[in-house]
Amino acid sequence: MLIKTILIETRSSFSCHAITNQIEGIIENCKQSDGIACVSTMHTTTALIVNEMEERLILDLEKWLKELAPPLQGYKHDDLHLRDNIPQDEPKNAHSHMQALLLGNDVNLPFVDGRLRLGEYQDVILVELDGPRKRSVSISIH
DSSP states (O other): OEEEEEEEESSSEEEEEEEEEHHHHHHHHHTTSSSSEEEEEEEETTEEEEEOOHHHHHHHHHHHHHHOOOOOOOGGOOOOGGGOOOOOOOOOOOOHHHHHHHHOOEEEEEEEEEOOOTTTTTTTEEEEEEOOOOOEEEEOOO
């Protein structure tokens, strides 16, 4: 088993980042031709999806998530004055946590001959829901 981490610096509150090439780079360097790549975000306000990295679809995703879990809707997590031991700069970000729960935080991907088994239009995408921030994604090769 091999475990690596990739780092992504996001630049806005919502953004999508194709990480397929970085995952395949790790697979190439592991000298294992077939297996499973277990990919997991290390944050509660990001998500991982496999989908098409198409501009209008990404805009639709953002709109859909805001409809399902809109910001500032009276979430208890946003009652910062009631929470213990939080940083001074803690944002009201309950909606980001809720959106991440809708999408999920990991994907397991088979690879054959050193290449991920993805469809023609599929990418592995890190979805930033509470940026901008520095984000880490763990890749475990089995």
